[in-house]
């Protein structure tokens with residue numbers, strides 16, 4: 001299938017993202033942001049949104065994760081070869097960095113929607129003939145943390161290179177450049193030049209989505225670095241619009257130069273408004289691409305009941321009508337599948353009979369992966385003979401505190417096993433494939449972040465879709481999900497009543513105790529009562545009617561892209 005001129009002419013939305021998780025084995029993502037972008041383009045293709053996407057092609061990926069026998073994370077560069085999978089775009093563009101001309105080319109990856117619509121993704125690369133060796137490394141690895149210089153260069157390639165490449169390829173009808181996080185904000189410089197310095201015109205063609213309420217998650221560069229890489233080529237107006245206490249802030253630039261700004265859950269938008277009070281900030285709650293994340297056994301029972309559910313996920317609101325026995329069988333198939341996979345990858349073998357609690361996410365400290373070990377003997381006593389745990393996740397190579405959490409999980413696991421026979425296993429190299437198995441094969445999906453630091457979270461949505469119950473602090477999407485249906489899982493600790501109180505938002509004592517109480521008094525007794533458990537599983541599934549990227553992309557189409565859609569979707573809330 002070709003990308004023809006009419007497709008280029010009809011394309012009005014450009015989605016610019018540092019990560020896009022197209023496939024588990026294509027290393028263009030590190031975590032939630034990339035998985036969300038992947039789900040976004042999958043839904044956009046299904047819904048025939050006239051979108052083109054831009055990302056970078058990382059020649060050594062993110063990293064492959066291993067653990068040594070003490071639980072120490074080891075990182076390996078990913079060796080991969082995209083030459084056989086993509087079409088290379090013929091004519092490179094040129095970007096000036098310092099006083100050098102850097103050639104940028106792109107690989108083309110096509111996302112094919114349900115009815116055959118093509119959504120092109122261009123993966124920019126400097127690893128091409130004609131560039132000097134040091135230039136070829138510019139698109140080497142995702143979030144290369146060796147220097148801020150590398151980082152800013154990658155963002156110049158993404159933002160400026162992205163817009164320039166689309167122009168050179170004949171995408172001349174883009175009405176909205178959707179900057180998915182501040183990494184792409186330099187796109188505004190190219191637009192500023194394209195529109196002859198007309199700031200209003202730039203603004204009217206940009207939509208900006210922010211993805212983290214954690215201040216350190218917003219890219220900032222020293223002004224001197226910005227001036228060094230751009231020399232005098234950065235317009236004064238742009239420099240001013242990114243100004244933030246003597247630094248250059250990519251989020252601020254994106255917010256200042258956009259017509260529409262949003263956070264990715266209701267609470268996240270509230271927190272973002274506090275960080276950036278001078279802007280209007282809407283919210284569009286994240287979702288997941290349901291056909292991508294549904295397990296085979298679960299999709300079979302959906303297909304049987306609602307043959308058209310992937311095109312019209314609203315029918316999942318009626319999940320309560322699913323047959324108990326079908327659902328039970330599907331879940332057991334998933335659980336056995338996960339456990340047999342686990343047995344092939346570990347010396348510590350899990351048990352099919354026990355309640356299996358999963359926790360998988362990046363090991364940033366705010367996610368508090370080790371909260372449940374706070375009173376480890378109480379945990380051991382409750383779990384003995386009842387419960388086992390499975391963990392997975394990567395710590396950023398530079399995040400020692402995150403790596404220490406991984407070691408703590410190892411050590412706590414040994415203690416629990418030696419003293420209570422309770423198993424805690426940690427799986428290597430969390431990626432989308434492993435995620436698919438975990439979110440469908442566990443019984444319980446655990447999340448224990450410090451409150452109001454989880455922008456949205458999406459793994460819990462994947463669990464719910466597969467009938468796995470969330471046991472989670474109310475933050476991000478789960479604040480909304482639990483409110484919508486409190487039978488879809490459990491909420492840990494104090495709820496939303498006083499978001500300002502740090503003593504409540506990050507109190508390990510209170511949250512750990514709440515976790516133990518729920519586990520002991522609710523989760524374990526409910527598990528022993530099949531009917532009640534299955535009733536909850538069905539309630540969990542019903543959340544997927546809302547928490548999906550079809551609904552989400554339609555919201556972007558309406559609010560951020562101003563597309564007139566034929567069939568606006570209606571949800572019951």
Ligand SMILES: *Cc1c(COP(=O)(O)O)cnc(C)c1O
Pocket residue numbers: 030031032033035360361362430431432435436456457458459460462
């Ligand atoms: C879904 C997913 C995430 C994001 O989930 P969170 O709930 O935000 O942690 C991260 N990494 C992978 C591999 C995923 O599949």
